[in-house]
Amino acid sequence: MAAFMALTYPQHEIVFHPQCYLEAGHFAGTDEQRAAAFLEFANDPGFDAIWFARGGYGSNRILEAVMPKLGPAANHKTYIGFSDMGFLLGALYARRIGRVAHGAMASSIGKNDDGTAAGWVLGWLIDGDRRGLEPGLADGRPAAAFNLAILASLIGTKYLPDLTDHVLYIEEVDEPLYRIDRMLFQMAHATQLKGIAGVRLGAVTAVKDNGEAEGNYSFGETIDQMILRWCNEMGVPYLGRAEIGHVELNRVVPFGLV
Numbered sequence: 001m002a003a004f005m006a007l008t009y010p011q012h013e014i015v016f017h018p019q020c021y022l023e024a025g026h027f028a029g030t031d032e033q034r035a036a037a038f039l040e041f042a043n044d045p046g047f048d049a050i051w052f053a054r055g056g057y058g059s060n061r062i063l064e065a066v067m068p069k070l071g072p073a074a075n076h077k078t079y080i081g082f083s084d085m086g087f088l089l090g091a092l093y094a095r096r097i098g099r100v101a102h103g104a105m106a107s108s109i110g111k112n113d114d115g116t117a118a119g120w121v122l123g124w125l126i127d128g129d130r131r132g133l134e135p136g137l138a139d140g141r142p143a144a145a146f147n148l149a150i151l152a153s154l155i156g157t158k159y160l161p162d163l164t165d166h167v168l169y170i171e172e173v174d175e176p177l178y179r180i181d182r183m184l185f186q187m188a189h190a191t192q193l194k195g196i197a198g199v200r201l202g203a204v205t206a207v208k209d210n211g212e213a214e215g216n217y218s219f220g221e222t223i224d225q226m227i228l229r230w231c232n233e234m235g236v237p238y239l240g241r242a243e244i245g246h247v248e249l250n251r252v253v254p255f256g257l258v
Helices: 002-006 029-044 060-071 071-076 085-093 115-125 136-138 148-154 176-190 224-232
Strands: 050-051 078-081 097-101 145-148 167-173 198-205 238-241
Touching: 002 136, 029 050, 029 060, 050 115, 060 078, 060 085, 078 085, 078 115, 085 097, 085 145, 085 148, 097 145, 136 167, 136 238, 148 167, 148 176, 167 176, 176 224, 198 224, 224 238
Parallel strands: 050 078, 078 097, 145 167, 167 198, 198 238
Antiparallel strands: none
């Protein structure tokens, strides 16, 4: 990523915190180390943006430690990432701290990104280039985007932002359809989501088999049929597919109005 940055935006600098290279079991450092690293950069006025390196699991574990300690400098930054980082993005947006966006992460390049999605992020961050924005944002309504499992985990907590009048973008990866259906039920009946303007569905990838516990039978319904049914039960319009998710061309969705 440093080499890509040097080639595309040589007048700008990307800095990786040493914490990114730590290991503590499943995590890139202990909860305390990861919280301290985030606060160090978020509260440093010398940085304009925090581009999260990767997702996985764990950002929810540091919310209680970091949110009360964000200072004035944190309000003037842009925060971008997706997947598990939706915990932090949601918490930041709920408190209107900085500018928040769902987009490809720094670790995606060289994996499932040939540089296009990373270029969209950098172009938007540095030049305000809108070419990498999700096309559905052209409707002019405020938006927010989450991995469905992260959204389901946020529901019922103080970290889920008020999404009244927002178009809700969702995506998912590595789950069987019955679990996706279960999470869509939770989305459809969450009292905190009453008042959203509609739903857009991003990529649903690496769908797992139902598994032995479910008899490994076909679920009997496609993801498109599922989202239509739950949007109808939710009483909100389904606005179609979106170009976000754990895919090569993961477009940028700023939270709120673009």
